[in-house]
Structures are given as structure tokens and as C-alpha cells.
Amino acid sequence: MQLAGSKELVSGVIKNDLCIGCGACVSLCPYFKSHNGKTVMLFQCSRDKGRCFAYCPRVEVDLDGISQYIYGRPYGTEAMGNYITIRSSRAGAAAGLKTFQTAGTVSSLMMFALGKGVIDSAVVTARDGVKGKPVVVTDASKIPGYAATGYSAAPVASGFNEAMNAGYKKIGIVGTPCQVNAVAQIRTNPMETENFTDPSGMVIGLFCTWALDTGAFLKILRDKTDIASIKRYDIPPPPAGVMKVQSGSGTVDIPLTEIRGAIPGSCSYCHDMTAEFADISVGVFEGREKLNILITRTRRGEELVQAAISAGFLEAETLGDKDISELAAASMNKKKRALARLALENKINSAEGISVLRMNGEILKQLETM
């Protein structure tokens, strides 16, 4: 991986509409801050190498290096990355969840992990209207309060930095693929800090095809509903084609075509739908109301899921081949679209200057022709 500093991060990512606001560069130092979903730099930093650049999931991401660290093998051509088992799941009765986004798998697992001491802290996302903000939770009973998702891109990875700053050693985190990729880079110790130990305890990734830019989203909502009293918003399965926004003033349907206008440009460079570098990835089981799809990828992820099932925190079934291949198709679709775009703009494996992604050229070629 090619290391640089904040100057390159600002010019190469932030000013280049590549920043997804993941927050990986935030809470490291006084310079990068996140506000309303946007990452800003307050003052220039004069260092030529830094963690901000090293952690950013939109610049110089070495897929082979990360894969090597997490799975002990280079990055391959699998549509959904490395995995152990794929299941359908939902929260078990022991979790006692009342609200959740899809079927509560994520919140149950987080509660369970924190309660069992698998993790010493959990980075989850608090919502303020449509804005998301990470919080570091250490009390398992607080987890359900952060269930359900917001679609705004939020600086979740800065919560991981904050947990590290606070000295936690087994941090759990729930994040979208970009946020998970940032955390994966943190875990590889790119700055080669002495006496480094991986501070993560459990990384749960959320499936994601796109997120929304907070500011642009707010602009769309501003004259349609009372923003201050927004309680929840969902995208019902196709063919609805709308987003349902519930607020104090009632529920409004906003056409998805309009909502798509708030997708940040950065999402179109994202090759990862299923959070390939997480321990566990969770998404919606399309067409099956109230069920998640649950992918375990690492040994510690699989162990957690099995223990959660035994303890009644989770109900799960192995997913059938047909469903797996549908998921793989969707995942590959996103991957190929992003890789094509990156290649077109010379943002992958570029010989000169900085590149968004780096990976084995042979694998890239295979992916492009799959």
C-alpha cells in the first residue's frame, strides 16, 4: 500500500467527490471533523504520511493485503468474498427486541457479544432525524435503543477511533461495507505502529447498495415532511418504488427515483455489497418478509452466531442454493459496475498517482470478464 497524508486525502478523495463520510479519518487528530455527514478538514496538517490517508476506504485500499490479514489468503473472485456459512435468520426471543430494521439479527448479535464479553464495547449508530452519529456502548441493554437503520451515510468509523482512543481492546462495530473496509485497514496496522494489537472484537457488516448524502437527503425531505419529528423511514420491497417516511405529521411516500438523487457519487465506486471484510455480514432477505440473510466469514464470527443460536438470541437456517446464487448475482452486479467505473477513470491499480483500489491484476481481469 502506498501511504500519503492529509493533503492527498483532501485533493484525491474529499475534493474529488470520492468521500463517503465514513469517518475513518475523524477523531484521530484535531484536523478532520464530520458534520452533517460531511467530512471537513479544519486546518492543514503538514505531515506527509498519516492514519487519515491510511484508513480511508476510498484511497489506496490494498485488497490483497487486507484479505491476507483477515483470511490468510489473497483477494479472490468470489461475488460475496470469503465466507463460512450463509443463513437466513432473525432475532431470537432471548433478545427481547421490540423494534429493528429487518429481523433484528444485528442487534441481537451485538447484545449477545457485549453481554458475553466477546467485545468490550460496541460502536452502533444513533439517529437524529436523518443524521447518523456513532456512539460507543458498553452496556448490552442499551443496544436495542440503536436498532433500525438510517440510510444516510454516517461517520461510523470515527466511533471505532473513539473506542480505540478510550482504550478498548475488543471493539465491536456495525457498519456498512465502506465503514467495514475502513476498520479492516485499521486492523492491518498500516502505519506500522510498534506493539500494535488488533483492537477489534467483532465486525458486523450491513449489506449496502447505496447510502444517502445527509445534506441532499434533507433537501429532498425539507418541503415534504417535518424533518424534526421524523421517526422512521423504510424502503418496502419492490415493486413499491418508494421510501416511506414517518414523522409527527404522518407518513409520506417519496418516489425512489427522487431519493436516488441524493446518493453520493462516491457509492458508484464501491465494489462491495456484502461487507466482505467483516466477521459477519447481515442484510435483507429480499422477498421474505421479516428475515435477514446472515453470512459468517471468520471463525470468531461463526462461533458467535452458533453461541447466539444456542442461547436463544438468534434463530437461523442454512440458506438454499437458489437464494445464494441470487444474492451472488446482485453482489457481483455491484462489484462489476464499480470495477468498470474505476477502470474507466483509471482509479484502480493506476501506475501513476494514487489509486482508489489495488488488487492482483489477474484477478481483476477475471472479475471483469465474469
Added chain:
Amino acid sequence: MSVLTDKNAGKTALLMGNEALVRGALEAGVRVAAGYPGTPSSDIIENLAKVADERNIYVEWSVNEKVSLEVAAAGSFAGLRSLCVMKQNGVNVASDFLLHLALSGTRAGMVLIPCDDPGSISSVNEGESRHFARLVEVPLLEPGNFQEAREMVRWAFELSEQFRTLVMVRSVTRLSHASGNVTLGELPESDTKAYFRFDGNLLDAQTGPVITAPVPMRHANQQKKLKQIAEVFETSKFNTYTGPEKPELLIITSSACSLYSVEAVSLLKLEDRVGILKLGTTWPLPEKLVKSHITKAGAVLFVEEVLPFLEENVKVLALDSIEETGIKKYYGKINGTIPSVNEMNPDHVIKALTSIIGVEYSGMPADYEQKANIAMFTKAPARELTFCPGCPHRASFWSIHNSLAMDNRDGFVCGDIGCYTMAILGAGFNSIKTAHAMGSGTGIASGFGKLGMFGMEQPVVSVCGDSTFFHAGMPPLVNAIHNGSDMLMIILDNRGTAMTGFQPHPGLEVDAMGNRADATDIAEVCRALGATVVTSDPFDIAGTQEKLMDTIENGKGARVMILRQICALSPEKKGKKQYEVTVDTSLCRGTDCGCDRLCTRVFRCPGLVWNKAGGHAQIDEIICAGCGVCTDICPAGAIKRSEVTK
């Protein structure tokens, strides 16, 4: 006892130019003095305030220059000699009343002393006050040395009283702030009772109402007075000539420039070839005197600061009398012989003389300037233009900068005149993007704040000092409120007119003479005007930033935020540390990723120094004012503070 009130006439004393001007006013028996602070004029009113009791004078710092001229005029109208003092651009502020006062005329002697600042050493402009004398048609005097400063002011009162017109006596920085020997004159005893008479004829300003109508009559009358005054000027002792009977070259000069001219002529040993006509009465011109000298001269060189005032006036005169004066070559600012901006000095005059006369002179070795520059940058410690240690402005602009940067919509600050103007530079994190006259930042912001209808989404902020608020900040605020402008006015209230030396203003409970005064509460004023007002202590970085973010993001219309914290140099604070501050070097991250010297590279309070060898920051205990703000900005918690027990 102050030398200013020394009764030993004939005694010689070392006085600053401004003190000499004060002594002249005291010798003239001045009773009322008003002004607005501004370098280089401020110490005139301050010195008068010190002797106010002893000499039975009313002295005030007025809210602005226009009001100060009005206050002084009231003294004159009531039969008391009165003085008004301001810096060059103050005359612009006062000019509307000045125009009308010239027309209405005065009663007891009234003198206006504007102090110009050529080279803008302490200004953000290089304004010229002399043109106002011609513009509004009042006489103008320019002292050329310290003795003249005293004598001229004294005489100016007599002249004013004789012709019932305001008289301007113009000083410049190098006269006001340098010192020289002055022989003292008599101090008068007077107990004139103030009484404003208005029972006389409507057309007689001496006994009837003091008005400008009927304008044609009064205007003609003023012009007639100027003709008579010009006659008086013909024989004034303040106009002097030194040099040969028929000089090859005649220098026409005034004010401090006359000293530079004498020095240049003497250095070049041109005393028998070049003559110097030093004019002390520069408007209206003593025409006969000037013409006779031009007639005898081979060519003419004008040496003056800042604009070609003498040059233009004399050229008009010379053209009108060309049959008498003959065709002469004129050198000056207009043909580029003399630089047309910045201060004058003997070198400029020498350069002009050597090029006109063709003599050789090298005062400095050719590479002097280059060597001096190298020495300055390599030998002298670098000193940047910045706020003092513990200055509230640094903390205020830290929060303003960070809030606007976080908001991320390219918000900006419109500034005006005060120490805080330095926020154009790194000292204030380059926050100020427009800077003009007093109060103008808020007026400009009021305008920007209406451009939302054309798609402008940038947050608009203005900053204004507490003294500036009273001077010229209220009208633009009212304007912004009434016109529904979306803007935030931040009043940087450091409890005094800090930049010019802590002169009191209407927000404080003390007046110019040190007496208790009623204070006007800025927050209450703004609220009464209809603005929402939030107050914060800029030293509370987190609290201030939170309030700022809230109003920048959610505020609508004209809003006011008052950031109140006493200036670090104020007499109340000076020398007293609130905190003992130290750096825990084991925690300091220095240049590591995670800080990169935020305190000494970005925040840059002079109390913080970078220990290069140790790779950590440290506090310079002597310089640190103990405000404790850097504790809150350090990302590592390395800067420790502990309250100083009193």
C-alpha cells in the same frame, strides 16, 4: 505636575508633537475638547483628559468623529474655545457636519486637529485630510516642527475667533509621535460662562440661530472670509524661505516634509543652489508670497505627503499668473519625481534633487537595502503580526473559523477596523474576507445576507468591536434587521477601545476624565433593536462553538452574538494570570500523527513555543498570559492548567 500645565512661560521642555499641540490648546484657553480614538491622534485627548480638572476643561471621548465635532461645536456656539481631534479617516466620518459647520460658521475659537498617517503605519488606509479644508472651504495650517505645533494651535484659535470659522491644524504621525524642544508660552486664566445666544437676527450666526440658510449668502460669506484669511497668511511667520535669492530650484513643502527637505539640501550641500519655501498656512494659499518665489526660481519641486495637495493648488495659481511667474518646470508627484504613495523621507528628496540638479550622491552603499533585508531575515528573530498572548480574539476566531469550516458551506467573515482586523492573517486563521471602514463589515454582511434570493447559500458573518458597535455598528445592524438580512453579527466585546489604548466607550462605566458614567448594555440595545442575542465567553471554546454552530445552521434573519472577554492587555488584567499553564511532555504528541503541533503551528499563541530538540511544545512562562485556552485545544490533553490562587 505635568509640563503641559507648567506656568513658567519661556521655559524649554522636551515635548511630543501631540503634547505640543495640547500645550498650544491650553495656552489658547481651550474649554471643550472631544474626539474619537485613532492612532496617531489619541494621546491628544488623553493628555487633555489628564489635566481636565486642573485646567477646568470638559473632555470627552465621543461615540464617533462626527459626534465629537458636534460636541465641540456646541462649546464654540456657547462662547467657549473648543477643540476636536481625530485621525485622518475620522474626518471622512465627520465630513457631513464639517461641510455644514463651515457654512454656518463658529463663534468662540474652534480648531479641528486631524492627524494623518502617511504610509498607513497604524491605519488601513492612507487618507488625506487636507483636501477637506479645500472641499468645505475652511483654513488649513500645517506645523513643520514641535515649536510650531504649539504656537500654531494657539494662533489657530485666534484666527478662528477673528473670522468665525473652524480652522484645521493638520499633523502627521512623524510629528505627532516624535519629540522636540518647545518653549512654553503663557497659560491664561479664564472663567467664561457658557451661554448660547439665539435672540439675534436670523442672518447673524453670532447672535441669532446657528444655521446654514440662506445658503448662497453664507457660502459667499465664507468665500469672502477665505480671501481675507489668505491676506493674513501672506505675512504669517509660519511661512518661511531659506536659500539663495534666485534659486535654481525651489522646493515648496510643508509639515514634516520640510524637515526632510532641509536635511536633503544640507547633505547634498546645495544650500546656495536650492531654496526651500516651507508653508505653514497651506489653504488658502498666500498667493503673492508663493508667486514671488516661483518667479525668482528656475524650477519647482513639491515635497509633501500624501496626495499632491500643494502641487495642484500651486500649479493652478501658477497657470493663472503665468505672465508673472513665467514658464517653469514643475517636479513632484504628478510627474513621478516624488513617489505618490507611502511616507516621505530624506532619501526620496535626495533622489529627486540628484535627478533634477544632476549631482551625485550615495548616502547608502548600493547594496545596503539587500544586505539589510538579508540581515533582517537571518539575524532578527521572526515576529509575525499576531494577537497578544491570551488575546480573546484568538479564541474567538478559533471558534468562528472552526464553526464555519464545520458548516462546510464556504461561510465567511466581513470585518472592519480594530485589532481583530488581523484575522485577515493567520493570527485569526484567515477568517476575515472583507475589511474596510468602521462598521462596514456589518453593512456589507447586511447586503450579502440578502443574496439568498440569487442562490447564495454561504453563511454570512460580520465581526465588530465594542467601541466600533457604538461608533458605526448600530445603523448597519438596524438595516439588516429591518430588511430581513440573513446574517450573524459577532460583537467582539473586549471592554474598551483596545487598539488605541483602552479609551472608554459608552458601554463602560467610566468616561474620558475617569468619572463614573452610565453604561449602555450592548446586548440590551441589540435586543431592543429586534435582534436575537446570544452571549458567550470566547475562552469557553466548546460552549462558544456550540452556540455558533446552532445560529449558523439554524438561524434566520439578523442575529447578534456577543463574545465577551476582557482584552489581555487591559489595565484590569495585565500581569495577572488566571492559570498556571504547563505542558506534560510525556503526553505531548508533537509532530506525530494525531497532532502535528496544533498549538505552535496553527493556534500560535506566542506563549507556546516548540522545543525542537525535545520534540514537544512548552510554555514560555514569561510571555504566557495564563488564559488557559490552549488546554482546551490540545488533542492530547498535554497542556495542563491550574487556577492561580490569589
